[in-house]
Structures are given as structure tokens and as C-alpha cells.
Amino acid sequence: IEYEQKKKHAQIMDGGGGTGGGGNNSGFGFGFGGNSGSGATSVTASSEKQFSTLSATTTKQSTNVSTTVESEDIPEYGEDRKNMEEEEIMSSTEREIHNREQIKLAYFQNQLLQQIKDIITRFDAELMLLRYDKFRKDITMKAADLRLVTLYEEFILLKEFGKTEDILSEKLANKKQEKMDMQTKILEAQLKIDLKKKDIEKLQEKEKTLMGVFTQSLGENNKFADYLLKVFKHKVKRTKRKMTDGQESEEGSEDESSDDSDWEESDEESESEIGGYDLDICPPGCDQKLYDDTCLLREKRLDIEEALADEKKTNDGQKKDLENLHKKAKIIDTQLKAAEDELEDFQLEKQQKINELIIVATLKLHQIQYVSNDTLPHDLSSVLVFESSEAGRLQHRIKELEHEKLLQKKQMRESRKKHVQLIKDRRLFESKIKNMEETCSQMMMAKFGALVDLEKIESLTVNRTMEELKEKMRNTEADCSTELKLFNGEIANRREKITEMIQDNTKRLIQKAMLLTEQNQYTNSLDDRQRKMGADFKGQRKTDVREKQRLIQLVQLQAQEVDALKEEIILLSRKSGHILPPTQLPLPQSLSSMHPQIL
Structure with missing residues (x-):
């Protein structure tokens, strides 16, 4: 009985479940045996894909099932002893095939296990990366939320200050525009004054030219030269040009006063006649044509003088207008300066309010340099946060300051040497000046008998x-x-x-x-x-x-x-x-x- 059980067990292991291994009578056979029908076919690519889903538990389940089948089928094989002996003849070949298949399955199993292990490892790594990305995104989102809160606070603050700032900016812009307009008016007024000066210079040149023509017309050794000069310079009453009714009503008194003054001047000059000759009549012995030409030149001179007086009067009025414009410009400059100061003070106040807002700064541990006994202090109110590049610049600035300090010391030594030399030169020149003053005093005492102030003498004497x-x-x-x-x-x-x-x-x-x-x-x-x-x-x-x-x-x-x-x-x-x-x-x-x- 024991022998039959062993043989049956060997057949089950080698034959893959006999005829039932084909899958018709039992759902367990894998087709290990060579005569097991369709279930005993060789492993193909499709069977390899089906084995990819197996795990280590499959082996245990197959072992348990085979043991159960063995215990149930032993009595049946005890009856067919002859059939078992016939099958024993084919056991060696089937055993070889079985061993080969076992090796192949073990290889596939190891591959599947390795693939599963790689997939699990890759999955764990990707999960760690996703977790790290999630943390970073969370940090970024929290920082964005904090930044949004800060911006919202700044927006509220700027909205409160916006109206006042707009009013001050508009006021400043208006003052600047007023200043530009005033500068334009000043330039126009200055241009008018310059043009008027040129006109006055032209009239003065005409007057000089007229005087030269008169002198040339007299000739040399003319005995009536003084008389004709007096006629030429004689002021006579001239008819005023007609003006508009408004101007006559406004300037009537001025015309009367000017006429009176002209009459007075003409009377005074008529009284001062030369040699008893009347200035309005050509004296005997004088060339009538020369006298008439002199009268014509006098008329031209009077025209030029009137035009020159009008131009000067207009020029004086333009100068007064220019002075008034300058005064207004100074007032506008003062107001503009006050508006600029007011806006600047408001900007400082607004910046101070903005600086009082709390801003969150995310730092890493290696970025924190403020430590006490290798530990982070509890109070961080006095901590300053700045960029690392700024720290490098400050460190570089230390070296620059050291170099500048050496240069300043060198310049100081050179300046001391120069100062000592200048003191020596000053003492030398003071001694020379003292000697020259003594020499000058001796020469004045020898020449004038007393000390005299040379500046007063130079101011009194005329060359x-x-x-x-x-x-x-x-x-x-x-x-x-x-x-x-x-x-x-x-x-x-x-x-x-x-x-x-x-x-x-x-x-x-x-x-x-x-x-x-x-x-x-x-x-x-x-x-x-x-x-x-x-x-x-x-x-x-x-x-x-x-x-x-x-x-x-x-x-x-x-x-x-x-x-x-x-x-x-x-x-x-x-x-x-x-x-x-x-x-x-x-x-x-x-x-x-x-x-x-x-x-």
C-alpha cells in the first residue's frame, strides 16, 4: 500500500493530473505531462502573460491542492496496479520535461517578482517626489496667500491716501503750469524790451548821423556856426498828432502840461539870442539855403527826439511790467516750493504707514545668522532681513574702506608737509612786506614829510x-x-x-x-x-x-x-x-x- 501511494504521488507530480489535467474533469491541471491533452501544451507567449499575475501564494496553493488530490486518489490507484506499472515506464521522460518546466516557471516567477519589486520601488519614489512637490506647492500657496493679504492691506492704505495725494499732485501741477506761463510772459517781455532797446539805439544813431550831417553842412570857418547850432538845437512848439477821443480825454491834461513846458523852453531859448539875431529869421549875411536846411534838420531832429521819448516811455513801462512779472514769479516759486514740500511730507507719511505693515518672509535654517550660543533666540524683534548679495557687498565695502583709509592717511601726511611749507612761506612774505612798508614810509616822509594815504591821492588826482x-x-x-x-x-x-x-x-x-x-x-x-x-x-x-x-x-x-x-x-x-x-x-x-x- 505504501509503495502504491508513493507511485501515485509520483504520477500526479509527473503527469500533471492524468487525463483530467487537460481541463475537462478538473480545473487544476497545468498541463505538465506529455499525454495530458490540450492542457499539456508547451508554454507560449500567452501563457507567459498569464503567469505575470501570479504571486508567491500561487505556489503554496498548488502544493496544498496537490496534497489533497493525492490523499483522495490513493485508494483508486491501489486497484489499478497494472496501469501504474505501465505508466512507470514513461516516468523518466516525463520527469525530465517536468524539471525543465519547473526551471522555466521558477525563472519566470523570479522575473515577475523582480518586476513587481521594481514597480513598487518606482511607485514609492514617485510618491515621494509627488509628496515633495505637494509640500513645495503648499509652501508657495501659503506664501502667495500671505502676499495677497499684504497687498490687500497696502491697497486699502493707498486707497485711503489716494484722494489726498491726487489733490496735492493736481495743486503741484497747476503751480508748475503757472510757473511755465509766467516764464513765457517774462521771456516775451524781455524780448520786447530788447527790441525796444534796439529801436532806441537806432534812433540815437539817426540822431548822431543827423548831427554829423549838420556839422558837415556848416563847413569850416563859418562865422554863423554858433548861431546855426543854436537854431538847430532850438525847441519850438510842434503840433501834436491827432489821437482817438478816449486818448484825448485821458491824456488831455498831460498834453497841456507838455505844451506849457514846450512854450516855457522855447521862451527861455528865444530870450537867449546870439548877437542880437532872432532865431526864427535868417540874419543878414547868412546863406538862406543853409538856414533852411538847418531848419529842416531841426524838424528831423525834433521828430527823432519825439520818437525817442515815446520809445523810452514805452521802454520804461515795459520794464515796470517786467518787474511786476518777476515779483509774481517769485510768489509763484514760493507757492510751488510749498506745494512740493507738502507733497513730499505726505509721501513720507504714506511711506511710513506702508513700512508699518507686517510682511512675512520665509527663511531657511542656513539663512539665519542671528544665533546666541548656537541657538536661535526667542526674541527676533531686532532682527534685520536682507539679501545675501547685500552682505557680500558690505564685506567688499569693508576692504574698500580700508584702502580709502590708507589713501586718506597718505593725503593727510602730504597736507601736513604742505601746511608746514606754507607757514614758512607766509612768514617769509610777512617779513618782506614789513620791510617794503618801512621803505615806503621812509620814502613818503622824505617826499611829503608825513604819511599819506595813497588810495585817496589816486582817487583825487585826475589824469x-x-x-x-x-x-x-x-x-x-x-x-x-x-x-x-x-x-x-x-x-x-x-x-x-x-x-x-x-x-x-x-x-x-x-x-x-x-x-x-x-x-x-x-x-x-x-x-x-x-x-x-x-x-x-x-x-x-x-x-x-x-x-x-x-x-x-x-x-x-x-x-x-x-x-x-x-x-x-x-x-x-x-x-x-x-x-x-x-x-x-x-x-x-x-x-x-x-x-x-x-x-
Whole structure:
């Protein structure tokens, strides 16, 4: 019985469940045996995929099932003893196949276990990474939440200060615009004053020129020079130009006062006559034309003086306006400075409020340098948070300060040496100055008998020679300016004459070109006629000879006229040449009648 049980057990292990291993009578067979039907087929790629889901528990379950099958089937195999003996003959081959399959399955099992282990390891690693990312995201989200709270607090604070800041900014902008407008007005007023000064200078130049013309008209050694000068400078009553009704009503009193003053001045001057002559009548022996010219020059002088007075009055009014504008500009500058200070104070207050807001800063342990006895203190209110780059810059700045300190020490030593040298030089110069003062005092005592203040002497004394030279220079400049203006006028007249002469010369050149063209035409026609006449006739007729002579005379006359035009061109090209009238040679009557366009 024991032998049969062992044999049956061997058959079960080797045969893979007999005929029932094919999967028809039992659901347990794996097809290990060679005669087990469809369940005993070799392991394919599909069976390998099915084995990938097995675990270590599968082996234990198969062992338990095989043991149960063995205990249940032993009595049945005891009855069929002959069949078992026949199957024992095939057990060695099946055992080899079974061992091979076992090895293969064990290999697949190890592979599956290794794959499962790798998947678990990879899953754990990815889970750790996801956990780390989750922590980082949580930190970022918390920091964002804190930053959002801070920004919201800043927004509320800025909203509270916004209205006041807008009012102050608008006030400052208005003051700046007022300042710009005032500067523009000041520039315009200054420009008007400059233009008015130029007009005044022009009128003064005209007055000087008029005086020079008057002096030139008197000539030299004129016995009535003083009388005519008094006539020229005499102030007479002049008719005021008509104004508008409003201006007459407003300025009537001023006109009356000015008329009275003019009458007084004219009366005073009329009383001071020279040599008993009346200033309003030409004295006997004086040139009437010269007296009339003097009166005309006096009228021009009075016109210039009136215009000059008006310009000066206008200039004074513009200067007053400019002063008022400057005063307003100072007031605007003061207001602008006050607005800027007010806005700056408000900005400082707003920044102070913003600085009072609490801001969360996330730090790592290695970033904390504030420790006490290698431990973090409980009170961190006095801690300063700043960037690590700033700490590096400060450390670098320490070295720079040390280098600058060495340079300052070196400069200080050099400055001390220079200071000592300057003290020595000062003492030396003080001794020289003292000696020179003593020498000067001795010379003044020897010359004046007492000490005299040289500055007062220099201020009291006047260099007559220098003053005479200055006066002479001023007179010379006035004469030179008068002569220069006369020369400029003469130059302008000469330029106009030269322009007219050039235009006339241009016309003559055009006429010359036309004549030369006509001469060439006549020459060509004459040559053609001669060639035709030589071909048609053997002899020349008298009419042809006369025509030829006439044409030769015409060519000679044209050549003479061309020479004359060339001479005129040469004369005109010179700076000072006397221009002669154009030479016109007489033409024969026949020529003039046949060619009138030449004349």
C-alpha cells in the first residue's frame, strides 16, 4: 500500500493530473505531462502573460491542492496496479520535461517578482517626489496667500491716501503750469524790451548821423556856426498828432502840461539870442539855403527826439511790467516750493504707514545668522532681513574702506608737509612786506614829510592827458562813424550803377551773339552762291560783283562793331573805368535799306 501511494504521488507530480489535467474533469491541471491533452501544451507567449499575475501564494496553493488530490486518489490507484506499472515506464521522460518546466516557471516567477519589486520601488519614489512637490506647492500657496493679504492691506492704505495725494499732485501741477506761463510772459517781455532797446539805439544813431550831417553842412570857418547850432538845437512848439477821443480825454491834461513846458523852453531859448539875431529869421549875411536846411534838420531832429521819448516811455513801462512779472514769479516759486514740500511730507507719511505693515518672509535654517550660543533666540524683534548679495557687498565695502583709509592717511601726511611749507612761506612774505612798508614810509616822509594815504591821492588826482585822449577818441569815433555811413551810401550807389552797367553789357553781348550768327549765315549763303555761280556761269556779272562787295563791307562793319563791343566789355570788367558811348559806324544806304534789323 505504501509503495502504491508513493507511485501515485509520483504520477500526479509527473503527469500533471492524468487525463483530467487537460481541463475537462478538473480545473487544476497545468498541463505538465506529455499525454495530458490540450492542457499539456508547451508554454507560449500567452501563457507567459498569464503567469505575470501570479504571486508567491500561487505556489503554496498548488502544493496544498496537490496534497489533497493525492490523499483522495490513493485508494483508486491501489486497484489499478497494472496501469501504474505501465505508466512507470514513461516516468523518466516525463520527469525530465517536468524539471525543465519547473526551471522555466521558477525563472519566470523570479522575473515577475523582480518586476513587481521594481514597480513598487518606482511607485514609492514617485510618491515621494509627488509628496515633495505637494509640500513645495503648499509652501508657495501659503506664501502667495500671505502676499495677497499684504497687498490687500497696502491697497486699502493707498486707497485711503489716494484722494489726498491726487489733490496735492493736481495743486503741484497747476503751480508748475503757472510757473511755465509766467516764464513765457517774462521771456516775451524781455524780448520786447530788447527790441525796444534796439529801436532806441537806432534812433540815437539817426540822431548822431543827423548831427554829423549838420556839422558837415556848416563847413569850416563859418562865422554863423554858433548861431546855426543854436537854431538847430532850438525847441519850438510842434503840433501834436491827432489821437482817438478816449486818448484825448485821458491824456488831455498831460498834453497841456507838455505844451506849457514846450512854450516855457522855447521862451527861455528865444530870450537867449546870439548877437542880437532872432532865431526864427535868417540874419543878414547868412546863406538862406543853409538856414533852411538847418531848419529842416531841426524838424528831423525834433521828430527823432519825439520818437525817442515815446520809445523810452514805452521802454520804461515795459520794464515796470517786467518787474511786476518777476515779483509774481517769485510768489509763484514760493507757492510751488510749498506745494512740493507738502507733497513730499505726505509721501513720507504714506511711506511710513506702508513700512508699518507686517510682511512675512520665509527663511531657511542656513539663512539665519542671528544665533546666541548656537541657538536661535526667542526674541527676533531686532532682527534685520536682507539679501545675501547685500552682505557680500558690505564685506567688499569693508576692504574698500580700508584702502580709502590708507589713501586718506597718505593725503593727510602730504597736507601736513604742505601746511608746514606754507607757514614758512607766509612768514617769509610777512617779513618782506614789513620791510617794503618801512621803505615806503621812509620814502613818503622824505617826499611829503608825513604819511599819506595813497588810495585817496589816486582817487583825487585826475589824469588830464588820459581824459583828453578819451575825449579825442570819442570825437574821432563819431567822425569815423559819420564818414563810414557816407561811404556806405556812396558804395550802395556805385553798386547800383555797376548793376545797371552789367545789365547793359549783357544786352550788348546778346546783340553780339545775334550779329555773329547772322554773319555766319551770310558767309555760308555767299559761299553757296559762289559755288553755284561758278557752275552755272563761266564769267561773273557786274551785279554779282557789287553784291559781293556789299557783303564784304557788311562783314567788315560787323567785325568793327564786335571789336567795339569787346572794348566795352573790357572797360566794364574793370573797377574804375570810364564808359564811352557805343561806337556806331555809318552804313551805306544800300546796306541799311536791305538789312534794317542790324540797325
